[in-house]
Amino acid sequence: MSRVHERRVQLEKDLGGDHLYASRVRVYAKAVKGKMRRIKWAVLAFCLTVYYLLPWLRWDRGPGRPTQAVLLDVASRRYYFFGLEFWPQDIYLLTGTLIVAAVALFLVTSLFGRVWCGYSCPQTVWTDLFMWFEREIEGDRNDRMKRDAGPLSFDKLWRKSAKHAIWLFFAFWTGGAWIMYFGDAPTITREFWTGTAPGATYFFTGLFTFTTYALAGWGREQVCTYMCPWPRFQSAMLDEQSLTTTYQAWRGEPRARGKRDPGAPPAGDCVDCAACYTACPMGIDIRDGIQLECINCGLCIDACDHVMEVTGRPKGLIAWDTLADQKAKQEGRSVSFRLLRPRTMIYFGALAVAGTAMLVALLLRAPIAMDAEHDRAPLFVPLPDGGLRNGYTVNLTNRTQLAAPFVLTVRGLPGARLANGTAPQERHAALTLPVKADSIADFRVLVIAPPNAPPAARRPITFVLRDPATGDETTYAAAFFGPAAYVGGGP
Amino acid sequence: MPGKIEKDSVTGTETTGHEWDGIRELNTPLPKWWVYVWLASIVWGIGYMVAYPSVPYGSGYFHGLLGYSSRSHVAHEVAEVDAKRDIYMKKIAAEPFSAIEKDPRLMQVAEIAGASTFANNCQPCHGQGGEGRIGYPALAAGAWIWGGTLDAIQRTVTYGIRSGDPKARDSQMPPFGKSGMLKPEQIQQVASFVWSNFYGHPTKGEDIAPGAKIFAANCAVCHGPEGQGNPAFGAPRLASHVHLYGDFRAAIVRQVTDPRMGVMPNWNQRLDPATIKAVTIYVHDLGGGQ
Numbered sequence: 001m002s003r004v005h006e007r008r009v010q011l012e013k014d015l016g017g018d019h020l021y022a023s024r025v026r027v028y029a030k031a032v033k034g035k036m037r038r039i040k041w042a043v044l045a046f047c048l049t050v051y052y053l054l055p056w057l058r059w060d061r062g063p064g065r066p067t068q069a070v071l072l073d074v075a076s077r078r079y080y081f082f083g084l085e086f087w088p089q090d091i092y093l094l095t096g097t098l099i100v101a102a103v104a105l106f107l108v109t110s111l112f113g114r115v116w117c118g119y120s121c122p123q124t125v126w127t128d129l130f131m132w133f134e135r136e137i138e139g140d141r142n143d144r145m146k147r148d149a150g151p152l153s154f155d156k157l158w159r160k161s162a163k164h165a166i167w168l169f170f171a172f173w174t175g176g177a178w179i180m181y182f183g184d185a186p187t188i189t190r191e192f193w194t195g196t197a198p199g200a201t202y203f204f205t206g207l208f209t210f211t212t213y214a215l216a217g218w219g220r221e222q223v224c225t226y227m228c229p230w231p232r233f234q235s236a237m238l239d240e241q242s243l244t245t246t247y248q249a250w251r252g253e254p255r256a257r258g259k260r261d262p263g264a265p266p267a268g269d270c271v272d273c274a275a276c277y278t279a280c281p282m283g284i285d286i287r288d289g290i291q292l293e294c295i296n297c298g299l300c301i302d303a304c305d306h307v308m309e310v311t312g313r314p315k316g317l318i319a320w321d322t323l324a325d326q327k328a329k330q331e332g333r334s335v336s337f338r339l340l341r342p343r344t345m346i347y348f349g350a351l352a353v354a355g356t357a358m359l360v361a362l363l364l365r366a367p368i369a370m371d372a373e374h375d376r377a378p379l380f381v382p383l384p385d386g387g388l389r390n391g392y393t394v395n396l397t398n399r400t401q402l403a404a405p406f407v408l409t410v411r412g413l414p415g416a417r418l419a420n421g422t423a424p425q426e427r428h429a430a431l432t433l434p435v436k437a438d439s440i441a442d443f444r445v446l447v448i449a450p451p452n453a454p455p456a457a458r459r460p461i462t463f464v465l466r467d468p469a470t471g472d473e474t475t476y477a478a479a480f481f482g483p484a485a486y487v488g489g490g491p
Numbered sequence: 492m493p494g495k496i497e498k499d500s501v502t503g504t505e506t507t508g509h510e511w512d513g514i515r516e517l518n519t520p521l522p523k524w525w526v527y528v529w530l531a532s533i534v535w536g537i538g539y540m541v542a543y544p545s546v547p548y549g550s551g552y553f554h555g556l557l558g559y560s561s562r563s564h565v566a567h568e569v570a571e572v573d574a575k576r577d578i579y580m581k582k583i584a585a586e587p588f589s590a591i592e593k594d595p596r597l598m599q600v601a602e603i604a605g606a607s608t609f610a611n612n613c614q615p616c617h618g619q620g621g622e623g624r625i626g627y628p629a630l631a632a633g634a635w636i637w638g639g640t641l642d643a644i645q646r647t648v649t650y651g652i653r654s655g656d657p658k659a660r661d662s663q664m665p666p667f668g669k670s671g672m673l674k675p676e677q678i679q680q681v682a683s684f685v686w687s688n689f690y691g692h693p694t695k696g697e698d699i700a701p702g703a704k705i706f707a708a709n710c711a712v713c714h715g716p717e718g719q720g721n722p723a724f725g726a727p728r729l730a731s732h733v734h735l736y737g738d739f740r741a742a743i744v745r746q747v748t749d750p751r752m753g754v755m756p757n758w759n760q761r762l763d764p765a766t767i768k769a770v771t772i773y774v775h776d777l778g779g780g781q
Contacts, residue, residue: 378622381631381778384731386691389631389778391620422598424633424780446778451732 026148027221027283029131030141030275034302043119044128052173055180059083062401072182078438085438087399090365096358103354107347109237111339112320113244117230118297123223126174126216130167131281137163141278167217168209175208221282225293238290240323241338245296247276247287247318250330255287269313276318279303286318368404369397370465370476372445379481386451388482391421394445396465398435404467406433408445412461413480415450447480457484580604584765588641591772598772605773608766612758613774621777625737626753633779634733638722640781645771649764651757652725659757662725667709668748675748681705682743689718689729690738 059069059082066073071080079086086093105116117124138144138159147156179201180188191197192205215223224231238244252270260267270287277285279300282293286300304318328335375391383389398404408431410416417427421444435441447461463476497506497515505518521529540546543555554560579600583591591597609621616627623629633639637647637660650658667673673681684702687693707716713726720728727735736742736751745751758767774780 375620378618378620378631381620381622381629382733383632384634384728384733386732391778419778421776421778422592424776424778444776 024222025283027281028141028145028278029281029283029299030278030303031135032279032299032302032306034305036298036302040119040128040297040299044125047120047122047125048129052177055177055185061085065401066184068184070181071184074182084362085399087397089369089397093358093361096354096361100351100354100358103347103351106237107344107351109234110239110242110341110343110347112296113238113242114231114234114294114296117224117295121295123215123228124295124297126212127220127223127281129170130216131220133166133170134163137166164217167213171212171217172205172209174212175205175210178208179205221293224282224295231292237343239341239343240327241341241343243320243322243337244290245286245294245298245301245318246321246323246326247289248316248321248326248329249287249289250326252287252317269308269317271307271311273307275303275307276300290323365399366472366474367399367470368406368465368467368472368474369399370463370474371395372463372476372478374478374481380483382483383448383451388449388453388480390447390449390480392445392447392463392478394433394443394463395440396433396435396443397440398437398467400467400470401437402469403437404435404469406435407431407466407468408433409464409466410447410461411464413447413449413453413459415453416461417448417450419446419448420444421446449480449482453482456480456482458482576600576604580765580769583768584763588645588768588772591768601769601772602776604766604769605771608762608770609773612762613770621774621779626735626751628735629733629779630774631777631779632733633781634728634731634735635722635779635781636720636727636735637725638781639775639779641771641775643722644774644780645768647755648762648767648771648774649757649759652755653752654754654757656757656759660725662713664713664726664746664750664752666749673705673709673747677701677705678744678747681710681747682740685710685718685729685743686740689731690734690740690743691732692740 054070055068057069058067059080060067061080066078066080068080069082071078073079077088079090108115134144138147147159150156176192179192183201188197188201192201219227247270252268254266254268255270255272256264256267257272276287277283277300279302280286281297281299282295284291284293286294298320301318301320305315308315308317322335322337325335325337371394373393373395375393379390381389381391394408396406398406408418409429410418417429418431419425419427420431420433424446427448431445433441433443433445459480459482461478461480463478464473465475466473497508498504499506499515499517502517506515507518509516541555542557543559544552545555546553579597582594582597583601583604586594586597591601610619613621617623617630618627621630623632623634628634628636635643637643637652646658647660650656650660652660665672668675668678680699680702682702683694683697684699684706687697687699688703713724714720714729715726718729720726720730732738734742735753736746762770
């Protein structure tokens with residue numbers, strides 16, 4: 001038998017079955033009360049309030065402009081965030097934001113473990129909300145387990161129907177709110193209910209209704225464990241100095257049920273009451289140590305603290321702690337939580353650099369921009385008077401809220417004249433190219449070199465664009481082509 | 492032979508009862524839903540054949556109950572696009588150039604329609620960017636023979652040059668050499684004058700005075716005393732750096748001796764007036780327009 005086969009057989013044995021696939025064990029999380037639960041409710045309320053109401057917040061941008069504070073106008077390619085307006089050209093800012101978000105997540109994880117997963121991830125927030133509805137309708141853990149195991153009855157039928165109806169309603173509201181970010185919220189709402197909205201609106205509302213219902217109602221902890229890539233590499237950010245939800249094994253073990261009778265074998269503080277793992281929304285037992293599925297939500301802390309209180313033991317048998325402190329406590333010492341470590345300082349440094357770069361990029365965004373593309377053919381046109389002409393397509397961007405009477409000139413070609421392609425007979429030293437507010441315009445610009453200019457196959461020139469209203473200026477490095485050498489003369 | 496159902500001892504699966512050399516075939520049928528999808532596909536396929544064109548026979552084919560045809564579908568879509576375009580093309584046909592030039596939307600449509608018309612019809616002779624080639628005028632350079640205003644270009648495109656259309660632009664340069672009006676020696680003299688004085692290639696020590704006299708007597712009527720040309724009779728400008736038959740002395744001799752006279756088709760036989768106006772604007776805005 002090969003070694004690979006041996007290992008496979010051993011692995012299957014360890015998993016306790018014939019298959020590498022483990023079938024799902026339904027999680028019936030028990031309701032808990034406590035500090036962590038209250039924080040979790042507060043974060044949930046905040047996140048959902050922002051999510052559902054943000055599209056309705058108005059922002060005055062002047063007449064004829066969108067009034068929605070946060071708006072992703074995909075059709076006209078404008079993205080509004082309160083006083084800021086983004087164009088597709090600003091994609092680097094989105095990239096930067098994603099980098100900042102990723103590094104911030106690394107930093108927080110290295111300090112406090114997976115608090116993002118436990119408190120503010122949309123999957124956690126909506127799952128928590130849906131579990132709350134479930135609990136209100138079907139009762140707590142024991143009621144639900146009993147009913148699910150029992151036969152179909154009227155009671156079971158109506159409770160299940162009501163639960164799914166409410167789930168679907170909130171899923172629909174969630175999908176609908178998502179759409180609001182991509183168009184004017186009041187308009188979309190009116191169009192949606194009068195049946196005049198575009199097909200895409202209905203499609204995406206339906207899609208996100210379905211995903212919310214499926215992921216928060218049915219998928220739940222399976223999404224975190226099997227679909228999400230984050231848990232798979234979180235261990236790279238965690239170390240023995242990170243705060244995580246921790247079972248204090250040194251104090252709790254050996255666990256034993258019930259009262260501690262005098263003369264009985266020595267026992268730890270853990271009364272093996274099952275409160276911690278019945279409260280866990282991920283269906284794990286925190287006493288097994290830190291593990292892949294744990295989202296660091298701390299609900300087991302609340303559950304255990306309650307039991308400790310009732311049984312008259314000190315709280316904190318399950319608590320936020322570092323692995324280093326656990327190890328020290330086993331030896332009767334204690335180490336304090338270190339905020340500053342090489343890892344956190346590197347993450348913080350990267351965050352500071354990326355954040356500063358983003359801020360600078362945001363503040364230095366140019367209000368005007370220019371691109372010039374040389375004609376493909378002909379490269380140059382010899383003129384009857386002996387001059388040369390090159391054609392360019394000049395693309396001008398005016399991001400300001402005022403019409404810009406741009407003036408274009410050219411440097412590096414003495415005596416050059418410019419003409420607008422729509423009126424080639426009118427030649428100017430400086431060409432006026434008006435561009436409307438908040439828009440981009442293309443112009444065909446003809447550059448005419450005077451007769452007897454020194455011949456050059458390729459002459460570098462610079463287009464200079466100026467907005468006389470604001471004094472803003474930008475340049476573009478281009479080239480002016482001509483014959484390599486004069487090839488006149490008859491045979 | 493239906494017997495009792497036999498089960499495979501290793502997998503616990505039913506067998507079909509077939510056996511070859513001690514190897515028994517297991518009965519692992521397709522999932523039910525798969526079979527139903529397969530059956531539904533057959534039903535769908537029959538329905539599709541009835542509804543849409545399907546069965547060919549001898550000289551034709553069964554058209555289907557819906558009467559669908561992809562060719563008429565395309566024709567319908569093309570007609571839709573044409574209807575949208577027509578709004579602008581009708582305006583272009585109706586308005587004078589001066590009004591079209593003031594309307595950015597019409598100009599945009601004209602430039603786009605003109606560009607594709609130019610590429611399909613004009614480019615083979617005049618070049619991709621209107622740069623021209625020997626025997627074919629350089630439109631972009633503005634070396635106009637029959638005039639470079641919008642109206643002049645429109646007329647040239649519509650009726651052509653020596654095209655046979657009654658309104659075609661037409662002129663004849665006399666064959667001075669072939670007809671004997673000028674002797675070969677005189678032709679060389681006038682060519683030297685034109686080459687030196689107008690084409691801008693003076694030769695040291697060459698006497699161009701006799702050629703100047705011949706030019707004044709024979710050529711200046713049409714080409715002008717300063718060689719400036721005359722668009723009224725399509726007499727090319729000689730005092731230029733851009734020449735229809737190239738910047739060669741031999742081309743001058745050839746043209747005086749036995750002139751070549753190019754023909755341009757009358758595009759009114761092929762393009763509608765609105766399209767001609769669009770291509771006129773496009774050609775004008777290649778850069779040489781007056």
